[in-house]
Amino acid sequence: MTPDIIYGVTGIAVFAIGLVGALCAQDRLRRVLALKLASVGAGFVLVVAAWRAPPAAPDPVPHALVITGIVVMVSATAVALALIRRLQSLEAEDAE
């Protein structure tokens, strides 16, 4: 049992949970949360791919890719949340 197997399976499980949530969740905010979970799951798999049995140093290229992914994800989340806020306000105005 090495960390790469354990966390690789963890990452795939988290990705699967996020995928199910993104497709099946009914609340908008929870769908965004589910997509965020899926992105962390994908990050797990990439970080595992970069791992080397100590004392070898890990591969830095996937690490850089995951950092880029995290920043892109926060941008996408911010836009998605702004859309949700706008949509909710419009619906509340319609309801009045």
Added chain:
Amino acid sequence: MIDPYVILDLLLGLAVVALAAAVLTVRDLFAAIVLFIVFGLLSALAWVRLAAPDVALAEAAIGTGLTGALLLKTLHHLRYVTGSLDRQAALSVTPVQPVPMAVIWVNAAFCGLVTLGLAAAFLGAPRNGPGFDALVAEAMPASGVEHPVTAVLLNFRAYDTLMEVVVLLAAVIAVWQIERGLSEAPAPALGEVWAGFARLVLPAIVVIGTYLLWVGAEAPGGAFQGGAVLAAVGLLLLLSRLYVPRPAHRGVARLGFVLGTGAFAAVALLVAGGGRVAFEYPLEHAKTLILLIEGVVTISIAITLAALFHGREPVALSASETRHDA
């Protein structure tokens, strides 16, 4: 004798999966967001175990801290708009149109297939295989910095990083457009403890953020982690009302948004010429140029992330809104 680290890994992996499931199944949305924050922090811990401290820092600061703040702010807004602000356990804030069970089952079956495929691919793939490690190690002396991840981000794959800064810029432009004219939920009143906390912690955060930026050249850290920590300063200032955005500040904010992209692209193009291509820094100036780019990009990231948290563009209050506030 079982290695205690294996037990830690197993427990951490189980906790991460359980938290991910809990985020989607817990009924209260506020609880879901808090569980998500815990999930992100434990994931960061797992990535430290996988020898990826840079990624762990970025996940803890940006993926968990700032994303958590964005989610909580949005939840507050949604509960304000729907008038369920005082109901602690509002189950969901958006109108629920039940999805037919058949659709859910088909989706779940599809997800199961995808997961099985992914698991088979992962278990069948060669591990510890040759990646880019040898290439990066070979090129390190020409990068100008000592930390491989920083070398990849700011030198070898600098195009990616430039585009990443452009994505942040595009996000803040989109958010300002989407929220134009949107009325804002009044911020919750924060007590005196909070003001004292902000006074104590603000100088410390500034030092930590700057340190993370500086240390990125030879150790884990860098522009994105430092920028996110500095953005936390902006969040605290906004939340504690020590800084209130005014319409007159829009020019400075816009300058801050484009500063990182502009400086990054300018350096990339200015080093080109004389047989060099864009991003091919001359070796004797490589570290100076990388630190210059990182410094400017850090300021830009901090301002952009704080603006993403604040949401709408600061505009002059119309008469009706002024009356509403009073």
